[in-house]
Amino acid sequence: MKRFFDQGLALLAAVFLALPIVMTALAVRLTSPGPVLYWSDRVGRHNRIFKMPKFRSMRIDTPAVATHLLQNPDQWLTPIGSPVWMNYPSCGAS
Numbered sequence: 001m002k003r004f005f006d007q008g009l010a011l012l013a014a015v016f017l018a019l020p021i022v023m024t025a026l027a028v029r030l031t032s033p034g035p036v037l038y039w040s041d042r043v044g045r046h047n048r049i050f051k052m053p054k055f056r057s058m059r060i061d062t063p064a065v066a067t068h069l070l071q072n073p074d075q076w077l078t079p080i081g082s083p084v085w086m087n088y089p090s091c092g093a094s
Contacts, residue, residue, distance in 0.1 A: 024055055027080045031080045032081075035056060040054050057080070057081035058078065
């Protein structure tokens, strides 16, 4: 019974989130060249590195340093990058 509940809830969440995900992907794709997703390296359990997909909010020619070390990080944002960035508190946007 729990398995069916979990699968039903996952299906409901997928249906509910499909439109915002597609709209964000389309907005990123239409406002800047390059891929829609950025694959971020993260450290997981037992210090294993894994890749996590994120919507790309920065230009593809952004220097490969931490965003907070850039002189003016806003200059590297894509047109849709600021709204995408501001909706994720873990990104450190202020």
